[in-house]
Amino acid sequence: MTYEVIVEGFVLQVEVTHCENIPPALNSWNSDWDFYGSRELEFKVVSAICYDDDGVRMSAQPYWSLAALTQEYGREIETALWVEIDANTRRRHGRWAA
Numbered sequence: 129m130t131y132e133v134i135v136e137g138f139v140l141q142v143e144v145t146h147c148e149n150i151p152p153a154l155n156s157w158n159s160d161w162d163f164y165g166s167r168e169l170e171f172k173v174v175s176a177i178c179y180d181d182d183g184v185r186m187s188a189q190p191y192w193s194l195a196a197l198t199q200e201y202g203r204e205i206e207t208a209l210w211v212e213i214d215a216n217t218r219r220r221h222g223r224w225a226a
Contacts, residue, residue, distance in 0.1 A: 133208035143174050
């Protein structure tokens with residue numbers, strides 16, 4: 129699934145290649161992984177866009193490679209992805225008051 133996240137002034141199109149989001153099972157005694165749950169995420173940055181001081185859209189790739197962006201801002205990208213994934217989950221399963 130592809131998400132759009134904003135990290136440090138870059139608008140990134142990120143493709144999630146693997147997502148494991150197992151909630152904790154507090155009644156389980158099998159292992160600590162079952163008790164605490166686990167979250168794993170693998171992703172690939174597909175495109176990066178930034179804006180100059182005048183608000184004109186420009187590609188970030190002449191200045192940054194996608195691999196360099198992933199290495200530099202990997203933790204921030206992962207955090208932003210989890211926010212998006214959790215929001216989508218709440219949106220699908222949650223209640224909305226009208």
